[in-house]
Amino acid sequence: MHRVHYCDDAGWQATPAADHALRPWLQERGSLTARLKRHYADFSVQLAHESWRKPHLDERQLLQLPAGTQAWVREVWLMGDGQPRVFAHSVISRKDLRGAWYGLRNMGRLPLGAALFANPAVIRGALHFRKLSASHPLRKTVSKHLPLLPHQSLWARRSLFCLQRHHLLVTEVFLPASAGQADAL
Ligand SMILES: C=C(O[C@@H]1C=C(C(=O)O)C=C[C@H]1O)C(=O)O
Numbered sequence: 651m652h653r654v655h656y657c658d659d660a661g662w663q664a665t666p667a668a669d670h671a672l673r674p675w676l677q678e679r680g681s682l683t684a685r686l687k688r689h690y691a692d693f694s695v696q697l698a699h700e701s702w703r704k705p706h707l708d709e710r711q712l713l714q715l716p717a718g719t720q721a722w723v724r725e726v727w728l729m730g731d732g733q734p735r736v737f738a739h740s741v742i743s744r745k746d747l748r749g750a751w752y753g754l755r756n757m758g759r760l761p762l763g764a765a766l767f768a769n770p771a772v773i774r775g776a777l778h779f780r781k782l783s784a785s786h787p788l789r790k791t792v793s794k795h796l797p798l799l800p801h802q803s804l805w806a807r808r809s810l811f812c813l814q815r816h817h818l819l820v821t822e823v824f825l826p827a828s829a830g831q832a833d834a835l
Contacts, residue, residue, distance in 0.1 A: 690730030
């Protein structure tokens with residue numbers, strides 16, 4: 651995929667100051683699904699939520715959507731050996747959920763990456779990184795589903811995928827070993 655740079659100043663950084671063990675995962679330019687499948691014997695996608703709703707402010711800004719606009723939001727847990735490893739949150743506006751991407755609403759337990767990385771016409775924007783504090787809405791969503799998770803900030807990354815001028819924003823929150831996992835990623 652080609653590298654396309656977008657201006658992004660909503661607190662997301664161009665490089666992660668994460669520890670060395672997590673950095674290769676955060677900066678993976680290929681499919682995260684494929685990397686997780688290589689790392690874990692048992693990989694699956696657990697669908698957490700899919701609906702029309704208002705994007706978070708830092709998503710609406712990047713997608714350049716007017717206040718009050720609803721978008722299709724998909725949230726999944728990427729599972730490795732039975733444990734949640736990544737919380738993935740994808741946002742696509744109604745105007746972009748057309749053409750080749752109309753089917754994204756029906757992915758179910760199929761990983762989005764399978765559709766995105768199989769199409770050479772899909773262009774992935776630059777990755778941006780952020781350590782999500784407890785006040786960030788995505789961090790609150792993770793805490794709601796994983797109440798045993800210690801109240802630490804979590805590293806996340808996001809990027810825009812573009813196809814025929816349609817945009818999809820994918821954000822992935824990386825879960826620590828302390829989420830009840832036998833090991834970290
Ligand atoms: C974009 C990818 O797809 C992954 C799977 C997702 C899903 O099924 O909703 C969302 C984001 C990614 O973690 C990828 O594999 O890199």
